[in-house]
Amino acid sequence: xxxxxxxxxxxxxxxxxxxxxxxxxxxxxxxxxxxxxxxxxxxxxxxxxxxxxxxxxxxxxxxxxxxxxxxxxxxxxxxxxxxxxxxxxxxxxxxxxxxxxxxxxxxxxxxxxxxxxxxxxxxxxxxxxxxxxxxxxxxxxxxxxxxxxxxxxxxxxxxxxxxxxxxxxxxxxxxxxxxxxxxxxxxxxxxxxxxxxxxxxxxxxxxxxxxxxxxxxxxxxxxxxxxxxxxxxxxxxxxxxxxxxxxxxxxxxxxxxxxxxxxxxxxxxxxxxxxxxxxxxxxxxxxxxxxxx
Numbered sequence: 001x002x003x004x005x006x007x008x009x010x011x012x013x014x015x016x017x018x019x020x021x022x023x024x025x026x027x028x029x030x031x032x033x034x035x036x037x038x039x040x041x042x043x044x045x046x047x048x049x050x051x052x053x054x055x056x057x058x059x060x061x062x063x064x065x066x067x068x069x070x071x072x073x074x075x076x077x078x079x080x081x082x083x084x085x086x087x088x089x090x091x092x093x094x095x096x097x098x099x100x101x102x103x104x105x106x107x108x109x110x111x112x113x114x115x116x117x118x119x120x121x122x123x124x125x126x127x128x129x130x131x132x133x134x135x136x137x138x139x140x141x142x143x144x145x146x147x148x149x150x151x152x153x154x155x156x157x158x159x160x161x162x163x164x165x166x167x168x169x170x171x172x173x174x175x176x177x178x179x180x181x182x183x184x185x186x187x188x189x190x191x192x193x194x195x196x197x198x199x200x201x202x203x204x205x206x207x208x209x210x211x212x213x214x215x216x217x218x219x220x221x222x223x224x225x226x227x228x229x230x231x232x233x234x235x236x237x238x239x240x241x242x243x244x245x246x247x248x249x250x251x252x253x254x255x256x257x258x259x260x261x262x263x264x265x266x267x268x269x270x271x272x273x274x275x276x277x278x279x280x281x282x283x284x285x286x287x288x289x290x291x292x293x
Contacts, residue, residue, distance in 0.1 A: 019046075019066040023279060025271035028053055028060055033083035036060075039288045040081075041091045041162060042067065042146075043188065047074060050285040052268065054086055059270040062282040071149040088154040089288045093162040095191055095207035097140040102130070105139045113139055129164040129291070133171040134202065138164050158293055163193060165287035166239075167202065169265065172290075174200045181229060184262070185220060186284065187240040187248065192219055196227045203227055213248045221255060231255045237262050239284040243277055265289055 028035075037052040044067075051061035065078055075082045098105070098117055105112050107126040110119055119126060124141040131137055138161040150159055166186065174180045180200050186193040190211070196204035204227055208219040224231050232255070239262035242248055253259055264270055265286040270279070 020064065021278070022061070022063040023274050024051075024061040024063075025058075025273040027271075027273075028056060028058075033085050036083075036085050037289065037292060038081065038083075038085045038088045039091070039285045040088065041093060041285055041288075043093045045189075048282060048285060049081070050282055050288075052286070052289060057268050059264070059268060059274065059286060062274060062279055062285070064282075069146070071146070071153045075153055082153060084155050086156065087292055088157040089292060090150050090154075090157060090159045091162040091165065091285075091288055092140070092142055092146070092159060093188065093191075094140055094142075095193075095209075097138050097161055097163060097207075099131070099134070099136055099202075099205055100139050102128075102135065102137050113141075117141075127159065127161075129161040131164060131167055133168055138167075158291070160288070160291050163195075163205065165289075165291050166193070166284060167195065167205070168290045169262075169284075169287040170195065170197065170237075171200070171202070173263075180235075182235040182237060183220065183223065183229065184237045185216075185239075187216060187238065187242050189241065192216055194219060194223045196223055196229060198227065198229075213251045216248055217251050217255065220252065232257050234258070235260065240281060243280055 039050040041048040047065050047067045049063040110126050128137040140161045182197050184195045192208045192210045235258045236256040264283040
């Protein structure tokens with residue numbers, strides 16, 4: 001790991017390296033871990049993290065760590081992640097998911113899932129995450145080895161699909177707007193999650209493989225065409241690897257007049273010491289609190 005300069009002062013810790021980012025407000029760092037929710041988003045090669053102080057109603061840290069598929073090695077490298085938090089919410093990212101009515105598909109009855117999705121019964125377990133707003137659930141496989149490592153690494157842990165909190169947050173946001181049509185997209189290094197809402201109802205949820213800005217624009221325009229949505233008259237809300245004015249934003253603004261970045265969960269606060277462009281790719285992590293126990 002090649003370290004870049006570390007900046008400290010005013011109870012702020014910023015760590016930047018070739019494979020690690022950390023942004024902490026250290027004001028409450030001496031308080032018990034049991035006051036905190038730890039939110040983890042597990043990707044193929046990285047884990048993003050957020051720390052939520054439940055009694056202060058405050059996000060006090062964001063981070064990104066390299067991940068080789070082993071939670072044991074991750075916690076050996078960053079042992080403070082293994083503290084006894086109030087709850088650890090682990091969002092496992094996968095493009096292999098299905099939205100279905102509740103109690104239709106489960107691990108003992110995977111045949112319906114396998115009609116449209118892949119499942120390796122030898123190495124994967126089929127799990128579900130409730131969608132309260134839709135009265136349905138996300139059905140998603142998870143590696144048995146990964147699930148075992150996660151559950152053995154934390155005392156109070158809940159594993160959820162990565163898209164469940166995003167859908168819950170989007171529906172909560174749209175609920176206050178009458179007859180709202182909108183497209184939400186999350187940009188990850190090699191994937192694009194797209195959801196289309198027509199008159200506040202989820203009408204499309206899909207994931208696409210992407211290698212750059214042209215793919216991102218293509219799939220968003222494709223989803224718009226399939227759902228008969230006019231980009232010029234539709235709100236596009238973006239999260240993940242995006243920032244105002246970057247090359248993806250500039251390209252999409254040629255087709256969409258109304259583009260915005262996703263907002264953090266409205267009922268919580270983010271420390272003003274974590275503000276700035278570098279925090280934007282982490283804002284969506286706060287939505288996982290909607291799925292807390």
